[in-house]
Amino acid sequence: MSNPNVQELVAGFVLEMRRGMIVLAVLAKLETPTYGYSLIGELADTGIAIEANTLYPLLRRLEGQGLLESSWNTEGAKPRKYYTNTTFGQEVLAELKAQWNVTSKSMNKLLRDTRSTT
Amino acid sequence: MSNPNVQELVAGFVLEMRRGMIVLAVLAKLETPTYGYSLIGELADTGIAIEANTLYPLLRRLEGQGLLESSWNTEGAKPRKYYTNTTFGQEVLAELKAQWNVTSKSMNKLLRDTRSTT
DNA sequence: ACATCATATAGTGTGATGCACAGTATGTCA
DNA sequence: TGACATACTGTGCATCACACTATATGATGT
Numbered sequence: 329m330s331n332p333n334v335q336e337l338v339a340g341f342v343l344e345m346r347r348g349m350i351v352l353a354v355l356a357k358l359e360t361p362t363y364g365y366s367l368i369g370e371l372a373d374t375g376i377a378i379e380a381n382t383l384y385p386l387l388r389r390l391e392g393q394g395l396l397e398s399s400w401n402t403e404g405a406k407p408r409k410y411y412t413n414t415t416f417g418q419e420v421l422a423e424l425k426a427q428w429n430v431t432s433k434s435m436n437k438l439l440r441d442t443r444s445t446t
Numbered sequence: 447m448s449n450p451n452v453q454e455l456v457a458g459f460v461l462e463m464r465r466g467m468i469v470l471a472v473l474a475k476l477e478t479p480t481y482g483y484s485l486i487g488e489l490a491d492t493g494i495a496i497e498a499n500t501l502y503p504l505l506r507r508l509e510g511q512g513l514l515e516s517s518w519n520t521e522g523a524k525p526r527k528y529y530t531n532t533t534f535g536q537e538v539l540a541e542l543k544a545q546w547n548v549t550s551k552s553m554n555k556l557l558r559d560t561r562s563t564t
Numbered sequence: 565a566c567a568t569c570a571t572a573t574a575g576t577g578t579g580a581t582g583c584a585c586a587g588t589a590t591g592t593c594a
Numbered sequence: 595t596g597a598c599a600t601a602c603t604g605t606g607c608a609t610c611a612c613a614c615t616a617t618a619t620g621a622t623g624t
Contacts, residue, residue: 348460352459352553352557357560364574384576405618405620425557431460434494441492481600497584500582
């Protein structure tokens with residue numbers, strides 16, 4: 329109940345929260361070559377929403393950083409650009425996974441040690 | 447083994463990742479009134495590093511958004527500014543906790559479903 | 565047959581936000 | 595003199611969200 333803009337404010341924070349996870353999620357998914365449009369759907373199915381105008385620039389950026397490589401598949405009706413991790417990307421993915429585990433555990437511990445607000 | 451700037455790059459991503467969690471961590475900690483300098487240490491102990499020049503502006507921002515309230519304690523040698531959640535801040539905290547649970551579960555599921563890179 | 569619209573697919577430009585980096589300020593205790 | 599406790603500021607950079615553009619295909623309407 330109470331304040332209606334709780335939702336509004338929380339939405340912003342949640343965006344911030346997911347921001348950092350997106351790279352990890354994308355790299356994890358791109359162990360299997362996938363094209364952008366499809367990736368959006370797959371991530372959404374897993375519960376991680378990301379919009380086209382966020383994902384496409386991200387893919388290009390990660391490619392620029394050497395984490396991904398891409399190739400066009402022009403066999404179907406519409407050409408699709410498939411992205412997948414480079415070896416370097418795989419190394420970074422492994423590191424990020426490890427870091428995620430540490431950090432998320434810390435977070436959970438912190439939340440556990442705090443009196444429940446409910 | 448391979449590329450030395452993995453660490454460098456990962457560091458940046460990790461920063462991004464923690465970025466969104468910081469608000470949650472701070473709100474959770476501030477269920478108990480605490481002053482900034484101490485909070486830095488407490489969070490570090492839990493495994494969540496945040497620097498002074500990041501935390502202080504954050505506290506002021508959250509106060510400005512109505513999530514926190516502060517008061518000076520001038521009894522000791524140096525005056526300390528204690529922050530704690532407002533009722534509104536508690537509501538937001540509850541929401542953020544819930545969101546964190548959902549999102550982190552999604553993330554873990556995604557990572558589980560992906561072949562291990564190691 | 566023709567117009568029209570939805571969907572699949574990829575992209576760009578710009579403003580706002582929020583951190584990191586480096587630095588300031590001050591009082592206390594060794 | 596110098597380390598630590600304590601709080602704060604100013605600026606640049608990186609990155610997302612929002613709102614677009616673009617095109618080709620297949621479906622739907624008349």
